[in-house]
Amino acid sequence: MSKAGGRGLLLARRLYTSRTLGLALGLLCVGVAMYPLDPAPWVWGLMIFNGVLWPHVAYQWTCRSRAPFRAEHRNLLVDAFLGGVWVAAMQFNPLPSAATLAMMAMNNVAIGGLRFMLFGAVAQILGIAIGYGVFAPAFIPETSQLQLYACLPLLCLYPLALGWICFRQANTLGRHKRELLALSRTDSLTGLLNHGAWKDQLDIEYQRCKRQHRGGAIALIDIDHFKAINDTHGHVAGDRVLRQLSRMLRQNLRATDVAGRYGGDEFCLILPDLALDHAASAMEALRDRFATLDDAQSPALSVSLSIGLAAWKPSCADATQWLDEADRALYEAKSTGRNRVICSGDHKPRQEVFDPV
Incomplete structure (x- = not known):
């Protein structure tokens, strides 16, 4: 009809x-x-x-x-x-x-x-x-x-x-x-905020940090060698990996944290009122947990995460500059061997194991 x-x-x-x-x-x-x-x-x-x-x-x-x-x-x-x-x-x-x-x-x-x-x-x-x-x-x-x-x-x-x-x-x-x-604000595959909706929340968080002079951190997360996962195990397996990561984010983050799918195999987080070292600990826990992912339909599947972190600074002119710092940290994590957490301004990869949040 x-x-x-x-x-x-x-x-x-x-x-x-x-x-x-x-x-x-x-x-x-x-x-x-x-x-x-x-x-x-x-x-x-x-x-x-x-x-x-x-x-x-x-x-x-x-x-x-x-x-x-x-x-x-x-x-x-x-x-x-x-x-x-x-x-x-x-x-x-x-x-x-x-x-x-x-x-x-x-x-x-x-x-x-x-x-x-x-x-x-x-x-x-x-x-x-x-x-x-x-x-x-x-x-x-x-x-x-x-x-x-x-x-x-x-x-x-x-x-x-x-x-x-x-x-x-x-x-x-x-x-x-x-x-x-x-x-319209939700990614259909993962159920997280989509790119545009998450960036809207980032603008709100930036203004809150600037107004209240309270810190926070953002993280960009990349699934290492995701194209190889799709090519080797198939796109259905790749979709399962994306959904598993989104499920881990919802289960292990705080109620105030905001998770989104930035695009493709990249995810993004807003971590309000969280110091950079505590944010790094939380991301290390997430990285370690994700590395133990067991896919019953693809037993040989191996996964890892590269994560870039950036804390809010009064010197950040806008939310885009804050996001650029996290993006540069992510690029460094990927270019220095992947499977690691890099904080903006910190060139030493963090690979210690921490308890999950």
Whole structure:
């Protein structure tokens, strides 16, 4: 089914409830207004069809249509047209007529905005004209007390129901928007933040460090010889390695740390309020743990990590400069033998074993 078709069926389901309630309440309002006029039996039959059967006919008509969205808009215009007919049939009785026209206009503007409300108004005017020609009504300037009470359910309950439907729709749309936003910021393979989302967090952390004069560190992590892993063991094995590393990061880092996939086989970490030596200890623990990775589907698989670390410094002009320092440290770790942790400004590889964080 096309996207428009799916939207049309969703609209039809949503309107089925409101149309059933609204037309049932409208039948009470119109019926009480018509009763003193002693209408012909066929008029009562048309009223009952419109108030009781039409919601079900309209729903089935839409469901069987090749273009459900357009079909439901057509049904709304039919609602507006018949509303205009009943206004003329009630001899323009003020309160029932105003209630009928206003409730349908409210429904149309809620569904299609001002433009569709204007289309509905045209349909109402056409219905009034047809009704005038059929019923040749006189004008009734007063609404009786019974007719007033008959209009109250339509005036009170239908707006409440329509408001509840609109609230549920807005709530659903808000949830979908939050889910889409989360997906747009998440790497699909690892479940970590993607490149752009992580860099946004890095900018926030840089500003926090600068504002509060509190330190922190960032780490860039590279899986050594990852291309060789893909070439030797296959890309499926390579994906398993990426997911394993992301799982280790989520399991062993603090709740305040921010992990992301920088791209390809590179990962990135923000370690707030962590001194550089403590950050190096944590990364050594991660490096040692990752080196013991056991892949049951590829027993010969051997992995290691190269990690570059950089602490925040007041001299860093921006987050990019801070990231460049970590990138240079990572480059040095890779160019001096890999499988090691290098801190920015420290040319000695760290290969001691530390307890994990």
